Every structure is written in C-alpha cells, then in structure tokens.
Amino acid sequence: MRPDPPRILQGIGISVLTAVTPEVQTAFGQSLSGMAGMLNLMIAQEFDRMADRLLTENAAIVGLLEDASPLVDPPLQTRIAACPAELQPANYLVSTLQSANDRLRAVLIDVHAAVVALPGDDAAKMNERIWDELRESTRRRHIVVPR
Numbered sequence: 001m002r003p004d005p006p007r008i009l010q011g012i013g014i015s016v017l018t019a020v021t022p023e024v025q026t027a028f029g030q031s032l033s034g035m036a037g038m039l040n041l042m043i044a045q046e047f048d049r050m051a052d053r054l055l056t057e058n059a060a061i062v063g064l065l066e067d068a069s070p071l072v073d074p075p076l077q078t079r080i081a082a083c084p085a086e087l088q089p090a091n092y093l094v095s096t097l098q099s100a101n102d103r104l105r106a107v108l109i110d111v112h113a114a115v116v117a118l119p120g121d122d123a124a125k126m127n128e129r130i131w132d133e134l135r136e137s138t139r140r141r142h143i144v145v146p147r
Helices: 005-023 027-071 074-087 094-116 121-140
Strands: none
Touching: 005 027, 027 074, 027 094, 027 121, 074 094, 094 121
16 A cells, blocks of 8 residues: 555545534534644645645746846846756755745745836836736645535
C-alpha cells in the first residue's frame, strides 16, 4: 500500500463530519469537530495542488518581473536579473518552492511600488498586469468547500 495523503485526509475529514460530529453532545463540540473535519478536506485539496500552484505562480511572477525590468531603476533591475534562478530549485519540496515564492513576491512588491509611481502607459499597463496576476494567484488558492 502506498500512503496517499489527500485520500487519507479526505477520509479523516469525511469520517469526522459524518460519524464523529453527530455523536458529540455539545454545540461547541460539534462546531469544533465540524471545523476539524472541514480543515482536513481543505488541507487535502491544497496538499494535492500546492507544488503545481507554486511552480505556476513562480513562473508567472518571473515573467512579470522580466517584463517590468526596463521600467525600473538599476538596483531593482539587478534584483530582477537574479529571479530566473528561482525557477531552477534544488528540489521540488513544497518548502523550497514556497521559499522561492516568498522571495519572488518580495521583489514583485517592490517592483509594483516602483511601477505605480511611474507616469505613462507602459507603467499603467504593467500595473494592471501585476494586479491581474495577484487576482489569478488568489483564484489558484480557492478551496472548494463540500456541502
């Protein structure tokens, strides 16, 4: 047998919601066990997609940063130039990918602040592209809550 974390977490979540919660005597206990069951279902979803989401997001951020590079000052350009290396991680552990995502987002925040302060159509278009990616990033994290 091969452990399958999403299936295991889903099984625990469903068991807690359908078998344990109805047996709990207090409203507080039912609420707590219901929350534990739902969290297991949510974690199962995120576990299954997290590495893919981070790889996708990291590539999108690097692309934005590279496109924004001509608009920003040399110190930010230097930081941007180092970002493509984040797309070649030492391994694909979620912690490694998340650390890369954190570093890329830190650069994106600084680039966004710089772009917002710039006049012109190119800066306005880049600002909109950054917001589009931030919205898409939020969509990628959407959790489907079973009813």
